[in-house]
Amino acid sequence: MFERVLGLPAHPFFIHAAVVLVPLLAVAGILYAVWPGARRHVRWTLIVLAVATPGAVFAAKESGEAFQKSANFQSGELQAKIGEHGDLGSTLLLVVVGLTLVALATAYLVRPVPTDSVGPVAAHWALSGLMVVLALAALYYVFKAGDTGAKMVWDGF
Template sequence: MDWQFGGIPLHPLFVHLTSVAVPVAALTAIAVAVWPAARRWFAVGAPIVGLVALVSVPLATSSGEWLEHREKETALLERHTELADGMLPWSIAVFALLTLWWAWHRFGTTRVTSGGVVRAVRIVGPVLLVAVAAVSIIEVVIIGHAGAASVWNG
């Protein structure tokens, strides 16, 4: 695929989408994990935000790989591309956990009668959501910084 429009690479566009969508999805995950009112406000919107973030990552990495083959190879660019390869699993985790958390509160809490299961989900769910969200924010910042360094210092 030709990852350009009008002769301009699309990678910066997808990078900006990812740089916004991933932290927004992560902050949404944290909000629904720790604030019950946020679950009602976001409802199915939380997994949709997670899906947008998830879709943005392969767009950014694929367009970046296309651009990488057209640029001079440097250590900074290599570091950026290696780091970027690690973003997809975190985006999948945020999306999956947001979807499961939404589904649990939409369907599971009324169907599961075991108090132990409910307590376990109420403890483990938020911890996982917050941990995965925090790591995804850290990852996107580190990857973005490495990309900026490769452009401005490379």
Template sequence: MTTVNGLPAHILLVHAIVVLLPLSALLLVLSSVWPKARGKLAAPNAVLAVLALILVPITTNAGEWLERRVPRTQLLRDHTELGDTALWVAIPVAVLALVVWWRQRENATVTDKNDVGAVEDNAAVATAVRRKTYLAPASTKVTTVIAVVAVLVAGATLYDVYRIGDSGAQASWQGKFSENAAPRGTR
């Protein structure tokens, strides 16, 4: 993807990354530390995190296209090098969001089995009893480890997105505006 409506695609796509990736990281923390939020947010955040992950290489590819069409500066080189790190924070956000969602799904199955009670011929009980869990959905130790890792990953993600965005703004705008307002004249 090179241009959208006459504008470089990178400058449009980057807005999606700047919003969706930090939002997904924050929702990851919320859903990993708060059980009520986990039930409501785990699945939508898994979708959001995967979408952000897919958008990162599309956005960096569009940025590389744009890089070849603007004057080369040290600020631009710094931005493009930092931009390549976005994938390395988007991957853990997506993986952890999928883990939190999968554990929530497994936990719901275990909970459904326990809620049914003594009704032995119920199809839900038979399904829940046969379904094997893989990510220890009832383990508070695993939940704690995931929550701690999620907080660390989210912090790294927010910091990385900030650094990339700041370097892009510096590359785009440094020395290209006046500290004084332009005189208002006739158009």
């Protein structure tokens, strides 16, 4: 399923969804966490992105693993570079899953109108802080994974 799309390698198609959705989720999460005035505008966007983004990253990761098995990429040096790229993608998936869980919990507990919020205020601050940290980590890992992949392609492996 993750190997080809219309006869072409699937990985280049799937990575674009991840490269777009991860930063959008990160920015929406940071806005929701630090700017109470934006919460009523960002809440549903945050929820939709939190549901969609892990699927995009998972598809990119799985298609990359299928792409790695191509006969064209079997040299030892190339496999080492692909391994580093894959490790960054695996870490990104874990960070995005964490960000998703925190984003969904924050969207439920920290409502747009503070009087409607659920749970103790300390939990709101903890979730908001954790969301900012995970969002920044997701931005870092999507950049690093994309950078290593792009360097392999554009520098001729």
